[in-house]
Amino acid sequence: MIVAITGAARGIGYATAKALKAGGATVVIGDIDEEAVAKAASELGVEGHVLDVTNRASFEVFLEAAGEYDVLINNAGIMPIGPVLEETDADAKRCFDINVHGVMLGTKIALARFVPLGKGHVINIASLAGVLSTPGLALYNGSKAAVLGFTEAARLEVKRHGVEVSAVLPTFTNTELVAGTRSPKGQKNCEPEDIAKAVVNLIAKPRPQVTVPSKLAASVKISGLMPQSVKDAMNRRLGLDTIFLDFDHDARKAYDSRIRS
Template sequence: MSRQYRNRSIAGRTVAVTGGARGIGRAIAAELSARGAAVVIGDIDSETASDTASALGLAGAFRLDVTDPASFAAFLDRTRDTVGPLDVLINNAGVMPLGLFTSEPDEITRRILDVNVYGVMLGTKIVLPHMLARGRGHCVNIASLAGENPTPGMATYCASKQAVLNFTDSMRREYRGRGVHFSAVLPTFTRTEMIAGTRAPFGLLAEPEDVARAIADLIARPRRRVTVTRSAGWLAAANKLTPRPIGEFMTRRLGIDHIFLEDVDQTARRTYDERLRRTR
């Protein structure tokens, strides 16, 4: 599929991106807007979202708490008022605290599940009747390769992303033939504030722009799942076919058992962790 065709198939689409103020969400908004889509972003940090929308020339930016049904419904209503009926909802908002599970405060465990799982389900539940009524639409859910690769130091996060994968597949089968597509995107470690203070293994680091391009191509040609990067996806697939003791030995050799535990630079993560506490 040529780039010219991909761009033409996205031009004129109306898209909402949750968690769009920074990181992967910002990169998605920039890529889709550059390809001619009318993009509205939502974020709990409304000030940064407005700054992002102004800098990128987006159609709009509104405050959004993905864990609050009233907030999500209002965001989607305002999006429709701004750009018209929604063609694509990208459930991107997510949080990734790190550390030992037994040291994780209950409110952090709940926050991860509320944002990463309930937020995806809630947005889908609100937008889906409108898409079904039109007979077309696309829900793109940002999962993670962590959802298929259990990782010490991020147990709750891994569980949340596995839930997103299964939810997305369930929706795809439940509404097959109704004109609405459901896709999951599985990025590897991506260079955003989420991985601040950590060291990604060689070959397992993506840029936000890599994820954004993959999503744009996915919207142009809907598929069930896409991994970013491809090489990280191949490694993850190969690991599934490897006997478990050997696979776990290799991940230990790569240092993955330590990356999100004792190897974390807590000072470098302070800004991210403090913002997460402020927005609970």
């Protein structure tokens, strides 16, 4: 099995590449950071390429290099945080270019290969942020909600061809994306390896959607039935109303600089 993974120089993508390689898969990773992807590829013992997921030509070259790939994992994404009135138009455009357009682009290119073959699997790394809106996370919430809508529509369209399209919804995960923030009260962040394990299991047993950790899936469904006043009170109790508004700017400076460069 050959698996292509975007945004895999670090974080969830890196952990997923490591887990799949350990399981015997041939893994090809891509990332826009040339130095980081070369280092990651060397450490993992896999093939690595520079990839700009917002550029069709770049994406096509990456997937051509992956050869007869069986699975594409659209993992690349960024998470700008802070008050919505302080997010620039450039922030909004870059967030949606990478998180949404990049996922759509990769999915379409992969499906053009998979549908005629009658097999293949596209896995889009979304987020619980796509279904649970949080103050200070408006751009990210919007982008991940778009990923979920797109992924499900694409899945319904191609399932008759024998092709799988799935979404993975991680909760707070200890990667650079949450630098400078704190965890919700009483909750423990996931590790990238937790998401990687879920992806490995999803490839082995395809499903439309997987939440990580799985115990939160029921909570999300129940919250949809709650009155807004109850949900607001729960958010305040967990501290979700301020996590992405009251954060350590210095601890986040390196990440913010990188995603805006």
